Amino acid sequence: NAGVTQTPKFQVLKTGQSMTLQCAQDMNHNSMYWYRQDPGMGLRLIYYSASEGTTDKGEVPNGYNVSRLNKREFSLRLESAAPSQTSVYFCASSLRLAGTYNEQFFGPGTRLTVL
Amino acid sequence: AQSVTQPDIHITVSEGASLELRCNYSYGATPYLFWYVQSPGQGLQLLLKYFSGDTLVQGIKGFEAEFKRSQSSFNLRKPSVHWSDAAEYFCAVGAQGNQFYFGTGTSLTVIP
Numbered sequence: 650n651a652g653v654t655q656t657p658k659f660q661v662l663k664t665g666q667s668m669t670l671q672c673a674q675d676m677n678h679n680s681m682y683w684y685r686q687d688p689g690m691g692l693r694l695i696y697y698s699a700s701e702g703t704t705d706k707g708e709v710p711n712g713y714n715v716s717r718l719n720k721r722e723f724s725l726r727l728e729s730a731a732p733s734q735t736s737v738y739f740c741a742s743s744l745r746l747a748g749t750y751n752e753q754f755f756g757p758g759t760r761l762t763v764l
Numbered sequence: 765a766q767s768v769t770q771p772d773i774h775i776t777v778s779e780g781a782s783l784e785l786r787c788n789y790s791y792g793a794t795p796y797l798f799w800y801v802q803s804p805g806q807g808l809q810l811l812l813k814y815f816s817g818d819t820l821v822q823g824i825k826g827f828e829a830e831f832k833r834s835q836s837s838f839n840l841r842k843p844s845v846h847w848s849d850a851a852e853y854f855c856a857v858g859a860q861g862n863q864f865y866f867g868t869g870t871s872l873t874v875i876p
Contacts, residue, residue, distance in 0.1 A: 653807075682864075689773070691854060691868040692808075707863065739807060749815065750796035750858025755807035 651675055653756035655740050661762045662730045670725040670759050672740030680745040681723035682707075682753060683715060685736040692739065698723055699745060730763045737761070766791045766859045770867035777845050778875045785840040785870050787855030796858035797838040799829055802869075803851045811853075814838060825849070850874045 656671045674681065679700045684692040694707030698717040712734060714726045723742075727734060737760050741753040767790045777783055789795055796815050800808040812823025819831040829840045838855060855867040 689868060692864075692866040694863060697863060741808075750864075752798060752810045752813055753808075753864060755800075755809075757807045758805075 653740055653742055653754050655738075655756040655759050657759060658757065659760050661764065662727075663764050664731060666730050667726065667728050668730065668761075669727075670738055670740075670761075671722070672724065672756060673722045674740075674742040674754070675721065676742060676744070676754065677720070678742035678744045678754070679720065680743045681717065682741040682743075683713070683723070683725045684739045684741065685709065685734075686739060686758075687736050695725065695738075730761075732763045735761060735763045766857055766865045768855050768857050768865050768867040770853075770855055770870050772870045773868070774871045774873070776873040776875060779847050780844050783840075783842045783845045783849070783872070785853050785855075785872070787838045787840065787867060788836050789838060789855070789857045790836065791857050791859065795831075795838075797829075797831060798856040798858070798864070799823065799827070799838075799840050800854045800856065800866075801825075801851050802854065808854065811840070845872075845874055847874045847876060 653674045682697040683695040686692050693709050696715040698704045701720045716724045737758050739758050740756040743751045743753045769788045798813045799811040802808045811827050814821050814831045852869045852871050854869045856864045
């Protein structure tokens with residue numbers, strides 16, 4: 650049982666390049682999330698998927714796109730990377746039940762640098 | 765709007781001393797509250813959570829937190845800190861759509 654896995658662990662891009670961050674969970678969770686973590690700013694939600702087939706914007710969606718490929722996988726795409734997107738990216742998942750808020754389980758993160 | 769405030773950016777304590785990390789939240793309904801810990805270079809791990817019932821909740825690694833509705837607070841405590849507790853701690857509140865709102869974190873340094 651691997652929990653939440655993310656690939657790659659590290660990535661360096663040049664401004665304007667594109668890339669996709671991959672995330673998978675094996676806990677049969679229905680909700681998945683992408684966050685970015687920047688010093689002094691905590692975690693900020695980029696996009697989330699409450700259930701398979703749905704995605705919604707979070708607090709900082711600009712410059713990103715997501716795909717909920719199936720129940721297990723949720724990818725984050727940077728179409729044209731900018732230095733402001735240098736950050737640590739975390740994927741998380743949770744079992745969303747009506748009327749409650751279950752804890753989110755986090756992956757190990759992807760450290761992205763955009764030059 | 766929902767928000768979480770962690771007033772202390774950085775705290776330093778001696779090993780064996782007690783610890784209290786502050787968290788204040790703003791939320792219109794009954795809050796669902798969480799504390800997470802992040803060790804350097806790692807993801808976040810859940811320490812404890814509060815949904816309802818007893819306002820004092822126990823978590824892993826000897827941590828506890830107390831929910832005080834009148835003060836909109838959910839402070840994290842530990843009676844005796846160990847060097848391995850050095851990490852960053854995040855408070856979060858669950859909101860509509862199962863979104864979480866995180867505080868900016870408190871970095872804990874433990875002095876031997």
